[in-house]
Amino acid sequence: MEEKSTIKKVVILGATGSIGTQTVDVIKQLEGFKVVGISFGSNVEQARKIMEDLKVDYYVSNKEVGFGKRFENTQQLLEEVAPDIVVCAIPGFEGVKATIVALQYTKRIALATKEALVCAGPFVKKIAKEKHVEIIPVDSEHSAVFQLYEPHIEKILITASGGAVRDVPLKYISDLKPSDILKHPTWSMGGRITVDSSTMVNKLFEVIEAHELFDLEYDKIEVKINRSSFIHGIVFLKDGVIKIHAGKPDMRIPIAYALTYPERKYHSSVADVSEFDLLLSDVERERYPLFFYGLDMLKRKDDLSWRIALNAADELAVNAFLSGKISFKDIETVVRKTIERIDSQNIIITSIEDVYKTDELARSYAKDFIEREVQK
Incomplete structure (x- = not known):
């Protein structure tokens, strides 16, 4: 019985999406974690497979899996299972609502839903503080800064891949089709976030996230292109020290860290030094006009x-x-x-x-x- 009490109960909201399925991969490798509930949208087959593989008894969806207990909403599920950790991986504004609910029922949020902090950052942080809930970022860039963070920060840098448009001649970008845009050069992600990588709205979200997570002014948050997505974040300290977080682009690594923090229990291949790509380049205003429009808005009014x-x-x-x-x-x-x-x-x-x-x-x-x- 003593050993069972050490098991961390996990709920994955958005289990059949990119982050959700990679969270499943991570939990299969880790000891001491048990998925007790999931939510999903329309991918019944994927949900059924997850529930069978991980022996999950509870779920939220408007679709029937055929076994287990179905709840109509997230609140009902979380009340039933009382999880230690909730992985918030529902994209869009539905993810904001789910995060607000999850804050009432768990001890830790592994936050992959960028929209929660973009749309409701002050409220999310206030509830988390009142309820004593840890918010651990899952985004690779914010996970990197979180791991490097210390009080003496001068500024931080988060990286972008540039998405599918980074090498396309400017005159052809407006004519690109969904099939062109969805060919992300370094990451395997869902549809919206892949498109957002090409407009760099995704990176605009991440600038806002960094501001909310680390209480940094916007002029202390820099963005550069790192073509290989090998560098995830850089922290510049006041004494001149520069700390760089780097590694192969694999979302399972920050997912695992959000689950196991402050420990490191996940095993992954370690890159050879010859693979390091530390080259950073500027973001082009002409190529990513919506990103710069957003930055200008942030400077004017936040x-x-x-x-x-x-x-x-x-x-x-x-x-x-x-x-x-x-x-x-x-x-x-x-x-x-x-x-x-x-x-x-x-x-x-x-x-x-x-x-x-x-x-x-x-x-x-x-x-x-x-x-x-x-x-x-």
Whole structure:
């Protein structure tokens, strides 16, 4: 009985996505962790396989697996299983809602849902502090900075791959199709995040995440391209020391660290020094205009309303692009117009309910702008 009490109970929210399935891979290798519940969207076959392999009894979905106990929502599941760790890997605004709920029922959030801090960072941090919940980042860049962090930081640097557009001549970028954009040069990820890597909206999210996680001003957060994705993060200390976190691009490593912190229990291949690629290059404004538009917005005003609009519009625009309704260039148009519309209203966010309402409003605007682009 004594040994059983040391088992960490884990719930994976978004279990059939890229981060979810890699979390399953990690837990299969680790001792002392038991997946007690999952949530998933439409991939019943993948969910069934996970539940059979890991002997999971509980799940949340609007689809039937055929065995186990199904709950209608995340709160019901978490109340039932009382997990030690919740892996938040639901993309989009649904992931924000799931994270807010999970904070009420667990001791640690392994956070892969970028949108939670982008759209509701102050509220997420406040609830975590009140409930004594650890937030451990799963993003490779934030995991890197988290591992390097100490109080004497001058600035940090997070890296970007540049996505599928990094070597495409500028004049051809606007004509790229979903099949072109989804060919990520270094990472294996889901559809939206792969597109967001090519617009670098993903990296804009990560700048905001770093600001929220590490309480750093935006002028202390730098972004550079590292083509191999070998460097994940760099911390510059006030005494002149530079600490670099590097390694092969494998999301299982930061996932494992978020689960086992402060220990390292996961085993992976260690790169040879000859594989190191430490070359950093500047991000081109002409190639990634939406990224720089967002940075300019952050310098002008860092309020939640436009950040919520950024996520809502990007989520809808990327889905429209992937389904062939709008062009790659139209993503930028939809996002900018939605942000400008929300920004003009001077919305003040004072509660998590305000976050939800502003998301709904931004989505209605984004949907309208998308329909206009389709009709052109």
